[in-house]
Amino acid sequence: MFSPDKLIVIAFIAVILLGPTRLPVYAQKLARLVKTVRGMADNAKDRMRDEMGDDFDDVDWQKLDPRQYDPRRIIRDALLDEPAVPVTTKASASMAVSEGLTTRAAPPRIVPLAIGEAPPYDNEAT
Template sequence: MTWDKILLIGLIAVLILGPERLPTYAEKLGRFVRNARDYVRNAQERVKTEMGEDFDDVDWRKLDPRQYDPRRIVREALLDDAPPARVGAAAAGKPQSPSGPQEYTPPPPPPRRSVFSLEDPPPHDDEAT
């Protein structure tokens, strides 16, 4: 806030509260600011004591949520990944193993799903919740 805004807020407070009530409200505001400042200072000291020596090593700017940029995070994640390994003869230009090129073996088919009927119902566990 700039000084002209603070001065404007003070002038509005004088007009609304009046000269009789203004000193009591100014005292309450000062007490509130002191209590808030003490609360924040105590919280900082408590965090420092609970974290120990590692507190000074933390780079707080790196943890600032305002620096979060999803596009940058995705871009870095995509650039950091190594390309997937190619199998067998498809891996042109890569050194072959001493035993020669490896053949591609497809994965086994998924297990067949059981078809249940009224005569053959699915298994049931009476103790399950």
């Protein structure tokens, strides 16, 4: 975000604008602000650790980074997802529904129209 060169330029401009009398006061305020923000971040982290318990250390925080969000990868993974195992008996079907497992229906087969054939049209659907 900020390179050392930019920070030096900003510090130089601050020295010129604030002057030698007000600069120590503002530097002290900046240090206090940084300590407060760091304390708030540590407090939030400790609170998360308390509320999540032992699971806090098991979370892969890199996977939750929004900068790694790639919609193309998510769509590709969803389209290439393996279909669920088909359910064969009534008992296994009710067990699959109770466990949240569902089967996907096969996509309808696309039949090309013959030359001169009109496509199907439903007056009530439009």
